[in-house]
Amino acid sequence: xDKYQYLIALAVLMFAIGLAGVVIRRNLMVVVMCLELMxxxxxxxxxxxxxxxxxxxxxxxxxxLYIAAACEIxxxxxxxxxxxxxxxxxDLAADYELKG
Amino acid sequence: xxxxxxxxxxxxxxxxxALLVVVLRQPMRAALALIAHMASLAAxxxxxxxxxxxLFQILIYVGAVMVFMVYAIMLLDxxxxxxxxxxxxxxxPAVIVAAVPVVAxxxxxxxxxxxxxxxxxxxxAGGPALFSFSAFxxxxxxxxxxHFEVASILLVIGIVAAWAVIAERR
Numbered sequence: 001x002d003k004y005q006y007l008i009a010l011a012v013l014m015f016a017i018g019l020a021g022v023v024i025r026r027n028l029m030v031v032v033m034c035l036e037l038m039x040x041x042x043x044x045x046x047x048x049x050x051x052x053x054x055x056x057x058x059x060x061x062x063x064x065l066y067i068a069a070a071c072e073i074x075x076x077x078x079x080x081x082x083x084x085x086x087x088x089x090x091d092l093a094a095d096y097e098l099k100g
Numbered sequence: 101x102x103x104x105x106x107x108x109x110x111x112x113x114x115x116x117x118a119l120l121v122v123v124l125r126q127p128m129r130a131a132l133a134l135i136a137h138m139a140s141l142a143a144x145x146x147x148x149x150x151x152x153x154x155l156f157q158i159l160i161y162v163g164a165v166m167v168f169m170v171y172a173i174m175l176l177d178x179x180x181x182x183x184x185x186x187x188x189x190x191x192x193p194a195v196i197v198a199a200v201p202v203v204a205x206x207x208x209x210x211x212x213x214x215x216x217x218x219x220x221x222x223x224x225a226g227g228p229a230l231f232s233f234s235a236f237x238x239x240x241x242x243x244x245x246x247h248f249e250v251a252s253i254l255l256v257i258g259i260v261a262a263w264a265v266i267a268e269r270r
Contacts, residue, residue: 012205016198021122023194029127051148071258078265089180
């Protein structure tokens with residue numbers, strides 16, 4: 001296994017850890033952090049493929065992912081603060097009225 | 101090579117800190133573990149000679165996104181039921197579902213290993229100069245200018261959406 005394969009395996013493992021965290025944790029802030037973990041694993045995969053192929057496309061895509069992450073966190077934090085003010089709790093079980 | 105050893109070490113650190121994000125009880129400690137995880141990833145990017153993305157990782161993720169998140173944690177009172185009962189009752193099925201991509205992609209990697217063509221490392225295609233700021237700037241001005249403009253529109257939409265949520269609160 002060369003270093004690129006090691007890093008892609010790392011990205012897969014990070015994505016799985018983030019996915020497990022999103023589903024098993026009950027704290028809203030930690031769930032958002034686990035989403036960031038999953039996004040980070042995607043950035044890692046793009047950068048590894050860019051470095052392996054010796055092209056800029058993957059690294060440019062990582063830059064656009066950072067912009068998407070910045071937008072995501074701005075909206076997510078506003079929603080989290082709104083939900084917590086409404087329910088008075090960071091516990092996801094308090095948001096039982098959410099559909100889906 | 102020293103960079104390979106560093107990549108292995110920082111990779112192991114990234115996994116350990118990712119696990120800590122999931123298992124730590126206090127959100128603030130989880131946030132600090134996530135910051136350490138992102139710094140480890142930035143070190144990996146630097147070892148791969150992709151210095152621009154390493155810098156963005158520190159500036160945008162650790163410097164902006166995580167500071168924002170730490171402020172939000174400090175703003176909210178986190179002493180509630182989610183502190184006493186960290187995990188949901190769906191923990192076991194969730195871990196099984198999360199293990200499926202690991203097993204599937206792990207099997208794919210094992211299959212891929214013997215058949216893969218030798219990597220064309222960045223060194224062969226121009227070395228660190230390929231991922232330098234000047235190369236990035238030229239690519240963004242010539243190839244990715246449209247995407248760059250669309251990204252700025254996305255940022256404006258993000259600001260308006262956050263403002264709309266706050267306005268809803270009032």
